[in-house]
Amino acid sequence: MNLDYNQSYPGIDDLRNRAKSKIPRFAFEYLDGGCNEDVNLYRNTAELRNIQLKPIYLNEYTGVDMSTTLFGKTYSAPFGVAPVGLQGLIWPNSPNILAKAAHKHNVPFILSTVTTSAIEDIAKITEGNFWYQLYHPAEEKLRDDIIRRLKEVECDVLVILSDVPTFGFRPRDIRNGLAMPPRMTLNNIVQIMGRPHWALQTLIHGTPSFATIKPYMPKGLDIKQLGAFMDRTFSGRLNRERIAAIRDQWKGKLVIKGIASAEDAQLAIDLGLDGIIVSNHGGRQLDAAESAIKSLTDLLPFKDKITMMMDSGIRSGADIGRALAAGADFTFLGRTFMYSVAALGNQGGQHAMAILKSQLKQVMEQVCCQHVSGLTNRKV
Secondary structure: OOOOOOOOOOOHHHHHHHHHHHOOHHHHHHHHOOOOOOHHHHHHHHHHOOOOEOOOOOOOOOOOEOOEEEOOEEEOOOEEEOOOOOHHHHOOOHHHHHHHHHHHHOOOEEEEOOOOOOHHHHHHHHOOOOEEEEOOEOOHHHHHHHHHHHHHOOOOEEEEEOOOOOOOOOHHHHHHOOOOOOOOOHHHHHHHHOOHHHHHHHHHHOOOOOOOOHHHOOOOOOHHHHHHHHHHHEOOOOOHHHHHHHHHHOOOEEEEEEEOOHHHHHHHHHOOOOEEEEOOHHHOOOOOOOOHHHHHHHHHHHOOOOEEEEOOOOOOHHHHHHHHHOOOOEEEEOHHHHHHHHHHHHHHHHHHHHHHHHHHHHHHHHOOOOEHHHHHHHEO
């Protein structure tokens, strides 16, 4: 178990503060913010942290085993890297950095359709041991070709995204020119000039682009035309027919992400999906939604029928322990990994993995839990 990390940044808040000082404000606010008034962004973590565990100190204890079997594969820890859009805007080359760290630590990495590394590049880094999150294309031909590419590189798990039928209303992104269509403002240029390390790395790795969908994009699009292309190309609202068509084509493990209701969970089961990720997109879609941990708790009656994972609001190893104690089979984190990469560059992936494992290990030792599956017995 590799638990070596930079001791100057032992906490997630340390990484967040360092990231804020190293990247342009528009990039940090894109990563850090929610939607509308950020109510659900804060509710996610606050309600998760209401979960309490009971410490046990006098039992016999032989050590920690964080290994977790998921869809027939054993991972070294019960967490993975959640999909994040435009990762290369936050820190250049960050999808590759995180994919490499995830592969080294034997945990899942989920590549987003709208991030800045291509399917084939991540497949090479991970030797095919990665997951892919699909933003549903408007045209079946594009959907089918993406699935073909995933089959060719033997992607582990296909994740269908369900909670972006429309883009969240994000005031910061609108002010910063990161809404669709995007725009570069004079203020953004001034911010870049104040972050020379970020600017140099961007120069080295190139302007971030939607690498996976680049083969389908007309050449020479200006920034406004790019926005129109994205709006035209992707239709985020799923239904029974669209999911069934993907299930027919994809014979591997199929997961749906963004589930928060019993109706949607039951439909996923009816259509033969293998897992659901209970999520509200990190509080970035519906500010009036309940927290992800509340949704997870409500959906526990379905746990004997489908693998139930969770993201949104999970920031630390202790949070991972809380989510597992509440009934999640597995967890994913997005912002924590991006804070770490933005703070520490190429070392950020390894650092975040080691911090999270160290924190979770300490929690398990405190509550005398030898395997993560036993954390549910420690919930107060």
